[in-house]
Amino acid sequence: MRIAVLSGGRSSEHEVSLNSGASVREGLAAAGHDVVDVRLERDGTWRHDGEELALHPAGGLLDADVVFPVLHGPFGEDGTVQGLLELLDVPYVGSGVAASAVCMDKLLLKDLLEPHDIPQVAYGRPEDGPQGFPCWVKPARLGSSVGIVKVEREEDFEAAVAEARSYDPRVIVEAHSDGLEVECSVLGDQVSEPGEIVVLGDGWYDYEAKYTPGGMALEVPARISDTARERLRFLALEAFTLAGCSGLARVDFFVDGETVMLNELNTMPGFTATSVYGKLWEASGVPYADVVDRLVALALSRYEAERAARY
Ligand SMILES: Nc1ncnc2c1ncn2[C@@H]1O[C@H](COP(=O)(O)OP(=O)(O)O)[C@@H](O)[C@H]1O
Ligand SMILES: [Mg+2]
Numbered sequence: 001m002r003i004a005v006l007s008g009g010r011s012s013e014h015e016v017s018l019n020s021g022a023s024v025r026e027g028l029a030a031a032g033h034d035v036v037d038v039r040l041e042r043d044g045t046w047r048h049d050g051e052e053l054a055l056h057p058a059g060g061l062l063d064a065d066v067v068f069p070v071l072h073g074p075f076g077e078d079g080t081v082q083g084l085l086e087l088l089d090v091p092y093v094g095s096g097v098a099a100s101a102v103c104m105d106k107l108l109l110k111d112l113l114e115p116h117d118i119p120q121v122a123y124g125r126p127e128d129g130p131q132g133f134p135c136w137v138k139p140a141r142l143g144s145s146v147g148i149v150k151v152e153r154e155e156d157f158e159a160a161v162a163e164a165r166s167y168d169p170r171v172i173v174e175a176h177s178d179g180l181e182v183e184c185s186v187l188g189d190q191v192s193e194p195g196e197i198v199v200l201g202d203g204w205y206d207y208e209a210k211y212t213p214g215g216m217a218l219e220v221p222a223r224i225s226d227t228a229r230e231r232l233r234f235l236a237l238e239a240f241t242l243a244g245c246s247g248l249a250r251v252d253f254f255v256d257g258e259t260v261m262l263n264e265l266n267t268m269p270g271f272t273a274t275s276v277y278g279k280l281w282e283a284s285g286v287p288y289a290d291v292v293d294r295l296v297a298l299a300l301s302r303y304e305a306e307r308a309a310r311y
Contacts (some may be wrong), residue, residue: 004064011073020271091303139168196222209297
């Protein structure tokens, strides 16, 4: 099949996406697909072979059978590109418009999951004030730990809110969890073995720890009890389903003894062959090329199911 891989994008995760895109293109080629490389520049233009693309509603994208938008953050993972792909009328990998938008927004996702008894840390808006100390102040719709501040003292709260607001007018304030950070990958209706994030420096899981080689280690299986493991895998699929996701997600938790709390759900997680998403599948017996190949098949079946509806 002919698969167009979108990478880059307008968000601060542009470089991360370029790396993810390169791996996905390799994986798709290894699975036997023809790959079309589409770059989304930081200024928002779309290019293929250096040429700027003109997009036409219902016109598809470069004759691709499926589009794989390997884009992180705003203008890519948040439903905007998904909406554009719907209008182009082409099957695409991953969640649709609504689920992408909800999961990108930490406040919206938490509000959606709260009535369904998915355990989460206490949270609120800046006007609700700090959630004890330390607490966490974050841009609601970003990723890669950009703009996040851990606030230790009351007098630092307002500056943290201002910092987060400089990235996003929507800001979330969360209570601190002392739990281990444990993540798992969802692929269709399958959930991987959970893995534990071990930060190797003395800080938290910030941008540097995430992207500096040697900044973190993934411990698989996570050092948690069997009960916590099963609970986490159950909650991951529950949250995925409640948020209306499709295809894939990486679902991140805090695990404190037997207490498992959902932190966030990423509809397009970091996707290099050494990113957590792929490594967890590898540890669960599914090689990277199989993961991307399955995602293409899921994209096609979702497209067919949705286009069979009458609207
Ligand atoms: N409530 C919290 N308690 C403890 N640590 C947190 C909390 N919120 C965030 N962190 C730390 O900050 C990191 C990034 O926060 P996260 O909400 O996952 O944002 P991002 O979308 O940028 O990954 C987490 O992986 C964790 O290390
Ligand atoms: Mg995170």
